[in-house]
Structure formats: structure tokens, C-alpha cells
Amino acid sequence: MQTILLAERKDRKRGSLAPLLETAGYTVEVAADGQDGILRMRRSPPDLVICDMDIKGVDGLGMLHVMQQEGPLQLVPAILLMNDWDPRRYREAMQMGADDVMVRPFSGAELLQTVAIRLEKRHLLLQNAAAIDPADENDFRNVIRAFITDRNTVRLAPHEVIYREGETPRYMFYIISGKVKTVKTHEDGKDLLISLYKTGDFFGYIALLEEERYKATALAMDETELALIPRKDAEEMLGRVPLIFQKFVKMLARNLTEKENRLVGIAYDTLRKKVASALVHLRNKYHQGTGQYKVNIARDELASLAGTATESLIRTLGEFKQEKLIAIKGPFITLLEPGRLEDIAFH
Numbered sequence: 001m002q003t004i005l006l007a008e009r010k011d012r013k014r015g016s017l018a019p020l021l022e023t024a025g026y027t028v029e030v031a032a033d034g035q036d037g038i039l040r041m042r043r044s045p046p047d048l049v050i051c052d053m054d055i056k057g058v059d060g061l062g063m064l065h066v067m068q069q070e071g072p073l074q075l076v077p078a079i080l081l082m083n084d085w086d087p088r089r090y091r092e093a094m095q096m097g098a099d100d101v102m103v104r105p106f107s108g109a110e111l112l113q114t115v116a117i118r119l120e121k122r123h124l125l126l127q128n129a130a131a132i133d134p135a136d137e138n139d140f141r142n143v144i145r146a147f148i149t150d151r152n153t154v155r156l157a158p159h160e161v162i163y164r165e166g167e168t169p170r171y172m173f174y175i176i177s178g179k180v181k182t183v184k185t186h187e188d189g190k191d192l193l194i195s196l197y198k199t200g201d202f203f204g205y206i207a208l209l210e211e212e213r214y215k216a217t218a219l220a221m222d223e224t225e226l227a228l229i230p231r232k233d234a235e236e237m238l239g240r241v242p243l244i245f246q247k248f249v250k251m252l253a254r255n256l257t258e259k260e261n262r263l264v265g266i267a268y269d270t271l272r273k274k275v276a277s278a279l280v281h282l283r284n285k286y287h288q289g290t291g292q293y294k295v296n297i298a299r300d301e302l303a304s305l306a307g308t309a310t311e312s313l314i315r316t317l318g319e320f321k322q323e324k325l326i327a328i329k330g331p332f333i334t335l336l337e338p339g340r341l342e343d344i345a346f347h
Contacts, residue, residue, distance in 0.1 A: 002119055003027045005046040007037035007063065008081065009055050017050065020108045034058030038066050041073055048119055049078045053089060061093060068097045077118040148174050151227040156220040165217045169207040172234040175199050178224025179286065182216040183304070193304040196285050208234055271308060275316040276344040278306035279326070283335055294334045
């Protein structure tokens, strides 16, 4: 049963909207004022919020501002209620992210219809996605494009944490631009690089599928923009659209194979093979063109990817530079001879 948080201005003549919503089959949680509404939302995010613009304490715009600033609340639809038409406040509410603004007087049918539309919006997307052709790769891209359209997004600075190891997953993430890495911290404090993700990749879905807490920490490597997909939307999409589920299974299999190969390499390869493999892996992951690839990555991160000590990595990079396999300028490493690096990595 879907839950609605109702924060309305008390009016003896008008009465509460709660009985109407409960009669329609919704669970209604009534907030005493705006501050109480914020506390209740933070404690347990509802499926939808209905709030009076002029509620006591923190008003409707204040509640909306809080919702837009806090990740778990950014994707909750919000309907604001106005006692009188005010174009300035209406425009302000819509610019701040309100999904709808209703002006009294309105009928019970109008309110219920508006509530139903907001709550069912994502289901329409899922129904449309279910009709795609599984054999058509363009259809898959169209589904993904539709799936991330109108999602709330966040912009992250380099090294900013997206989620931490041990946290409960709330979202699946899609990289609109930038790069992301996941790392696992050893008890000695060292970070082991687990996975790399680029623009167009999803991540954070393994914890959702396993229904477990995150087993690694995700961080932005560059300036990064992410689309946030709520857990329940991701679960419904994976459950109702076979093509999407098949794609995620393939991604899981590819990631597992990649990690297995890396672990074998870390365990048995020579130092030169480890470092060459790490450089080739970065090029294959992030380079789309045919020219030279230039990578900007911290040496400790590259050492973690290669599975070696930072000092050993730096020494090997120096050898590669002397052999004119790479060029080094500040933090940048340019792969001058990727073919020869591949020969070292895979032979």
C-alpha cells in the first residue's frame, strides 16, 4: 500500500484530506506542521507528499527545498496546495521541483486523479519498455534513454564519495558523464580498486540484486554527473522487462570475468605484466578513438589496479618510459606504444 505524507493547514470548516485519501486506499501519515513533516520524511520517505504552501513553521516551499537537498527525498513526488492563486509563488514552486500545484477550491476527484497520475508515472514507463523487441539493440538504448529521462541528477567533484561500504542501497546509478571507481578498504587501511565505470555505465546494481549492503565504496574519479534511479524503480524494471534483466546479467558476467582475470594476474604475473595490463585495461575501458591514449590517474590508484606497491609501480613506469613505451608529464601518462604494452601484458 502506498504511503502519502500529508502536511496541511488546519481549517475546521474545510476538514482534513486524510479521510478522502484513506478511502481511496492510501496509507496517510499526517504531519502536525512543516517541521514535523520533514522529520517524518527523513525517518521514512513516503511515496508522495501533499503539503500546504502556508503550513505553520517550515512552509511548503521550505519542505520542498529540504526534499531537493537530500538524496533519499529528491525522487519523492510533491504536490503543493495553495489557498489563492499567486503566479509568483506558483512559478517558484515549480522551479524548486514541485510535481504539481493545486489551487483551492478543488474537488476530491481532482485531487485523487492528480495523486494517481504522479504515483503511476513510472509504471507507464515500465509498460512501454515491456513492449520492446529483445533482438533490437537500438530498442535497448531507447529503453535506457527513457528509463533515465527526467530522473534527478547529482554532480560530483573528483574523489567525492557516492556511497560507502556497508551502507544500505537506495539507488541504482547511471553515469551521464565522468568516471567512477569502487574500492574496498583492507583492515590495514589500504584501498583495493575493485571496478571502473565510464559514461553510459550502470553501477550499484549488484547490492540491489543481492538485497545486501554495499560491499565496496564508490567514488567519482573526475567531475561526474549521475542519474539516480530509486531502488523500487530499478527492481520493477529488472523484474518486468526481460531484455533489461538479460543485459544486466551479461554485465555481471563480464565484470566477474574481468575481475577473475585481474586476480589471476595479480597472483601470478610479473611486475611488468601487471603494470602493462593495468595501463591497457584503462585504455580499453575509457579510450574510444584510435590515437594515443593519455591517462590522468594517481599513482596509488594505478598501483591498486595493478595489484602492486606504489614504489614498484613507479619504478616500472620509469622502465617503460626509458623504453619509449609511455611518456610521463606530471600526473599524465601517455601510451606511446599500446601494441607493445599489449604484448607485455598478454604474452
